[in-house]
Amino acid sequence: MACSDDDSSRDPSGPDDPDIIVPDTTQTDTTKKDTTQTDSIKTDTLPDPHPAFVQNENEYTGFYKEDGYEAFRKLAYTSKTEMGSSYLVKFVIANFDTDSPEVHFMNTKAYPIHYDFAEIILHDTRTVFEFESETYFTTEKNTVAGTLAYYASVDSMIALTFFPTDYITPEQVATVYKLIEERMLFLSPGASKNCLFYMPAGANAEEAAAGYAAEFNAANIPVYTHAQLFGDIPFLIMNTGTAYGTLRKLTAAELDTAIVSSHDILILETLPAEIPLVAATISKDAQTPLSHVNLAAKARKTPNIAFNGNDLPDSLLALCGKLVKLDVKSNSYTVGETTLEEAQEFWNKNAREQISLTYDLSDSGFIDFADLDFNSAKSVGVKAANLAELHKLLPDNSPDGFAVPFYHYSHFMDYALVTGELCERSFDDCGAEGRSSEICTQVKSACAGALQQALDAESKAAEPVGEPAEPAEASSTSSLSLSKGTSLRNYITSLVSREDFAADTRLREAMLDNIRYMFKHIPVEKSFGDALDAKVRELYGEAGVRLRSSTNSEDLSDFNGAGLYKSVKATTREKDLPSDEIRKVWASVWSFKVFEERSLWNIDHFSVQMAVAVHESYPDEVANGVIITQNIADYSVAGFYANIQVGETSITNPEGGELPEIISIIPSPPPQRGVQSVLLQHSTLCPDSLILNSGEIYALYRTVKLIQDHFASLYKKNADALALDIEFKVMGEERKLVFKQVRPYIM
Numbered sequence: 001m002a003c004s005d006d007d008s009s010r011d012p013s014g015p016d017d018p019d020i021i022v023p024d025t026t027q028t029d030t031t032k033k034d035t036t037q038t039d040s041i042k043t044d045t046l047p048d049p050h051p052a053f054v055q056n057e058n059e060y061t062g063f064y065k066e067d068g069y070e071a072f073r074k075l076a077y078t079s080k081t082e083m084g085s086s087y088l089v090k091f092v093i094a095n096f097d098t099d100s101p102e103v104h105f106m107n108t109k110a111y112p113i114h115y116d117f118a119e120i121i122l123h124d125t126r127t128v129f130e131f132e133s134e135t136y137f138t139t140e141k142n143t144v145a146g147t148l149a150y151y152a153s154v155d156s157m158i159a160l161t162f163f164p165t166d167y168i169t170p171e172q173v174a175t176v177y178k179l180i181e182e183r184m185l186f187l188s189p190g191a192s193k194n195c196l197f198y199m200p201a202g203a204n205a206e207e208a209a210a211g212y213a214a215e216f217n218a219a220n221i222p223v224y225t226h227a228q229l230f231g232d233i234p235f236l237i238m239n240t241g242t243a244y245g246t247l248r249k250l251t252a253a254e255l256d257t258a259i260v261s262s263h264d265i266l267i268l269e270t271l272p273a274e275i276p277l278v279a280a281t282i283s284k285d286a287q288t289p290l291s292h293v294n295l296a297a298k299a300r301k302t303p304n305i306a307f308n309g310n311d312l313p314d315s316l317l318a319l320c321g322k323l324v325k326l327d328v329k330s331n332s333y334t335v336g337e338t339t340l341e342e343a344q345e346f347w348n349k350n351a352r353e354q355i356s357l358t359y360d361l362s363d364s365g366f367i368d369f370a371d372l373d374f375n376s377a378k379s380v381g382v383k384a385a386n387l388a389e390l391h392k393l394l395p396d397n398s399p400d401g402f403a404v405p406f407y408h409y410s411h412f413m414d415y416a417l418v419t420g421e422l423c424e425r426s427f428d429d430c431g432a433e434g435r436s437s438e439i440c441t442q443v444k445s446a447c448a449g450a451l452q453q454a455l456d457a458e459s460k461a462a463e464p465v466g467e468p469a470e471p472a473e474a475s476s477t478s479s480l481s482l483s484k485g486t487s488l489r490n491y492i493t494s495l496v497s498r499e500d501f502a503a504d505t506r507l508r509e510a511m512l513d514n515i516r517y518m519f520k521h522i523p524v525e526k527s528f529g530d531a532l533d534a535k536v537r538e539l540y541g542e543a544g545v546r547l548r549s550s551t552n553s554e555d556l557s558d559f560n561g562a563g564l565y566k567s568v569k570a571t572t573r574e575k576d577l578p579s580d581e582i583r584k585v586w587a588s589v590w591s592f593k594v595f596e597e598r599s600l601w602n603i604d605h606f607s608v609q610m611a612v613a614v615h616e617s618y619p620d621e622v623a624n625g626v627i628i629t630q631n632i633a634d635y636s637v638a639g640f641y642a643n644i645q646v647g648e649t650s651i652t653n654p655e656g657g658e659l660p661e662i663i664s665i666i667p668s669p670p671p672q673r674g675v676q677s678v679l680l681q682h683s684t685l686c687p688d689s690l691i692l693n694s695g696e697i698y699a700l701y702r703t704v705k706l707i708q709d710h711f712a713s714l715y716k717k718n719a720d721a722l723a724l725d726i727e728f729k730v731m732g733e734e735r736k737l738v739f740k741q742v743r744p745y746i747m
Contacts, residue, residue, distance in 0.1 A: 053183070058121050060105040062183035069186070072150060072158070077108040079635045086151045088636050092118055093144040093179060103179055105148075114145040136166045137669065144168065144176055147636060149199070151229075157195060158187070159224075164202030164637060164676060165669035170212035173198055177221050190220055197222040199229065201637055202666055203676040226633070226664075226680055237333070238287055239297040239304040243326045244343035245279035247319045247335075257434060259506045262600055263347070265326055267312065268293070270657065277596035280304065280326050284312055288643055288662060288681075289632055292652040298746050300600060303328035352600075357552045357607040363405040366535050369615075372403060374714045379405045381550030384613035386711075386742045393710050394703070398739045401615030402535065403550065408528060409586050409610040413492075416522040417485035423447035426517045435510050442500070443510045450494035454486035488518055489606075492590070496605065509592045519587035529579030536614065537572045544571050544617040547578060549585050553598065553608045554743075564594045565610070569617060578614070586610050618738060621648045623691050623730040627700065628745050629708045630723045631664050633680055638720075639666030640704060644692060646685040659684045661691050665701045675701045696730065699737060707742060715744070 053062035055071075063071055076087035092114055094102040104122065111117035115131050118124035124131060135143045146166075149159040160177055162168050168176075181189055181196045188194045198221055200206040209216065209223050216223050249267040250258055260266065260278050268283040275281065275293045280303040287294050287306035297304035303326055316335060325338040325346075360378040372380060372388035380403040390398045423444060430440035486494075495501055495511050502508070523529070536545055549565035566588035570581040588594065589610050598605055625644040632641045643651045643660040651660045661683035668674045675698055683691060692700065704726055712719035725745040729738045 058107050058110065059117075061103060062105070063186055065185040067186055069150065071186075072148075075105060075107050075109070076150070077112055086149050086634075086636070089148045089150075090114060090117070091146055091148065091180070092122065093176065094118075094122060095142065096144045096175075097140075097142050101179060103183055105183075118143070118145075136163060139167050139169055139172070141168070141172060144172070146176065148180070148196075149636065157193065157197060158184070159199040159229075160196055161199045161201050161636075162205070164205065164639075164666045164678075167669060170208050170215070173209075174216065174219055174221055178219075195222065197224050199224055199226065202668075202678055204668065206678075226678055233308060234310050235305055235307045236287070237304075237328060237330060238289070238294045238306055239302065240328050240330055241280070241301060241303040242328070242346075243280035243303050244338060244346045245324070245326075247316075247322060247324045247326075249317070249320045259509050261505045262596065263343075265324065267316070267320065271654075276593040277600055278302070280328070282312075282316070282326075283307065285309060285657065286659065288651075288660065289628075289641070295652065300597070303333075305333060352602040354602045354604060355607075356604040357609075359406050359552050359607070359609040361405075361407045361410055361609075364407045364411075366402050366404060366532070368402045369400055374711075376403075377552070379407075380611040380613070381406070381552055381554070381609075382743065383548060383550035383554065383741065384611055385550075387613055387615070387740075389711075389714070390707070390739060390742050393707065394739060397703070397737055399615035399618075401545075401613060402539075404532065404582065404612040404614065406552070406609035406611050409589075412524060412583075412586060413489040414487055415525065416488040416518070418447070418451070418488055418491040418518050418522070419485035420448070420451055422485075422518060422521060423451065425521070426514050429517055430510060430514065433513065435506075439506055439510045442507055443514050446495055446498060446501075446511060447491075447514065450491050451486055453494055454490060488522065491515075491518065493606070508595075512590050512592045512595055515590040516587040519590070520583050522583075524579055524583065529577075532579050532582065533572060533577050536570070536578045540572075540616050542572055544569055544619065545578065545614055546570075546617045547582055547585050548613040548615075549588060550611040550613050551589070551608055553603060564591075564597060565589070566591070582612055585612050618729055618731055618740075620732045621729050622646075622732065622735055624648060624651065625660075625700075625728050625730075626651055627665075627704055627726050627728065628723060629704060629726065630745070631666065633662075633664045633678070637664070637666055639664050639675075640701060641665075642700070645683055646691060649685060661686065663690070663697075665697060674698050692730070696735065696737065700728070703737065703739070707739070711742060 053060060053064065060071070060075060072089060073087050075089045079086045079088055088108055090106045090108045090112070092104045092106065094104070106117045111121070114135070115128050118131060126134070135141065135145050146160060146162045149161060151159065160180060177196065177198060181187060184196065187196055198209065198216070200209045200223070206225055213223070243265055245263045245265040247265045247267065248260070249269070252268070252270045252272040255268070255272045260276055262277050262279055264278045265280040266278050266282065268281060268285070271283055271285045271287065271291060271293055275296050277300065281293055281297060282305045283293060284307050286308045294304055305328060319335060319337065322337050323340060323343060324335055325342070326335045327333065358378065363379040367380065369388040369391050372385055373392065374385055374389040376388065377385040384403040387399065391400055426447065427440055427444045430443055431437065492515055495515065500507055501511055546567060547570055548567040551565060554564060566585055568581045568584050570576050570578040589608055595605065598608070623644060623646055625642055627640055627642040629640055631637055631639040642663050642665060644663070645651050645658065645660040649658050659681060662681040664678040664680065665675050666678065668676050677690070677697055679690070707726060708722055708724055709719045711724060712722045715722060723745040725743050726739060727741040729740060730736070731738050
């Protein structure tokens with residue numbers, strides 16, 4: 001069964017952990033507090049509004065009608081969330097259990113921590129431990145602390161929320177609601193807009209609110225969960241920024257064959273499996289923060305908007321085919337026609353300085369993960385190095401294997417020979433893939449020209465000093481058939497240095513495809529191929545293996561290159577030997593989308609090196625997921641953010657448009673042991689329950705926290721602030737958790 005049938009999956013307290021065993025260093029009472037109340041809300045005992053508010057640089061005690069949202073934002077800390085920008089104003093209510101409660105709206109920019117404000121401004125003499133114990137971790141409250149959140153994507157509504165670990169009861173929430181509402185005079189009590197609403201934080205609070213729904217309704221207190229609140233937003237700003245380009249509307253199928261560039265802004269009717277380099281993206285389909293379209297936009301720093309399945313505005317569609325400026329802000333966008341002069345000025349201004357990547361070619365063997373660690377990236381890439389480090393940390397829950405270092409890719413570039421025969425054969429391949437005869441003829445001519453350059457260089461090197469050689473003919477590749485050819489490195493250098501390569505996008509795509517053809521049709525050295533196949537056969541027999549790209553231009557701290565390079569399957573059977581399949585991985589260095597991506601960042605293409613991580617494949621996949629070690633759905637609440645899907649269905653590139661389950665995993669309030677989940681979206685393949693059960697969610701959280709802590713010391717960052725992108729699988733009938741990748745997540 002793919003979906004969990006565990007009814008307690010909304011509150012995973014961890015009694016039935018699967019195979020992962022993580023030492024539990026906490027000594028806590030597992031007794032849960034009863035957070036439900038059955039008493040009615042006594043609104044008649046609430047204090048009358050106080051019209052004379054204090055308003056200074058540290059706090060407001062209320063907002064007048066004319067203050068409006070501008071005054072609210074003045075106090076607010078701005079936070080980026082999955083739903084766009086949010087403006088957070090924290091508050092403290094002193095003397096809550098008396099007839100004269102005091103409400104303090106904090107200048108949250110200056111005092112983002114409740115305790116700091118209480119100590120410095122309110123002169124609270126309690127210790128941090130005393131303050132937190134008596135404010136958050138008890139139902140007997142003299143002090144209440146919470147947060148007001150204005151989400152820009154949810155117009156004219158302010159959410160009242162509390163930490164997921166707070167013991168506040170629904171009755172206390174109702175009292176706080178009235179105290180807050182009557183001090184925010186610019187709101188409209190009882191209206192559907194311009195109002196205050198309660199948003200429970202976490203599964204425990206949602207369940208308590210559901211049990212108290214009648215009382216909340218009677219008191220005219222609207223309640224919305226995260227899923228309810230953000231399910232009807234017409235569009236989401238996934239990534240902000242400004243872009244200039246030609247607006248083009250394409251289906252996923254059309255994008256497969258279309259040639260686009262960084263001077264195009266795409267309207268996507270459906271989400272593609274891969275997104276080439278473009279200036280900006282606008283999708284009709286919904287996206288998640290972890291979809292490849294959005295990951296690419298974040299890595300490229302390009303604007304990205306998702307319309308959540310809604311119809312696209314006619315005003316936007318009317319601009320298709322025109323050169324436009326798109327300006328995307330945190331909660332809105334503008335688009336309009338522009339001039340070529342203005343666009344060119346923008347493109348020139350945003351050109352980057354060239355980056356030359358570093359690498360080490362001294363390792364020429366096959367290196368077992370046992371002999372690699374985090375610091376081995378200089379010779380095997382970050383992906384392979386992090387895999388090896390991960391296996392040391394979790395030997396039973398991560399793949400073991402070995403790496404084929406950079407040396408072998410670089411060596412292949414030097415000994416592989418491009419010949420006239422290959423030029424002829426590649427011409428047929430060019431046309432078979434749907435390119436025009438004109439483009440393929442130009443590529444064939446460029447291939448001949450590169451070999452002619454090699455022949456001329458050979459002739460010049462052989463001629464006696466002072467005696468010029470006769471110029472050689474370059475009319476066809478047949479005249480070059482007697483030449484031994486030129487090295488793949490020299491061939492690539494010749495092609496990418498051509499003026500027409502830089503000037504013509506369609507020709508550049510075809511020439512790069514020709515380069516990959518050469519990679520895949522020139523055999524590796526026999527000694528290398530025999531040794532690689534023998535190594536795989538020795539370790540894995542006839543089982544399938546994964547050959548995973550690991551370059552020095554991906555998984556970096558400021559550029560992760562997610563999904564750019566190719567990984568393939570192989571076996572020791574003759575039809576898909578590792579020694580043959582590895583050339584496909586190497587060839588992906590020169591794919592069109594990768595080349596364009598690196599060009600955007602102005603990375604020296606010849607400084608890129610490709611290693612390959614080899615490990616056994618996982619054939620029995622019950623579920624797969626990606627987890628980010630920050631709660632990117634709502635940064636105001638600590639925790640992790642996860643996308644999970646049934647079986648092997650891709651999360652980032654679903655072929656049928658399947659949507660993953662989205663949850664935030666946040667700690668349960670002490671002294672409870674475990675975590676709780678906030679459901680943001682059900683998987684379309686598992687619409688009625690969570691995919692993981694309670695023990696699996698708890699084990700996932702604990703193990704990811706272990707990974708985060710371990711890699712924080714290696715990246716020399718604070719663990720709580722480190723954002724990692726971690727891929728995992730749930731394997732077999734025993735539902736074993738396996739972690740397959742760790743890389744930095746670009747915030």
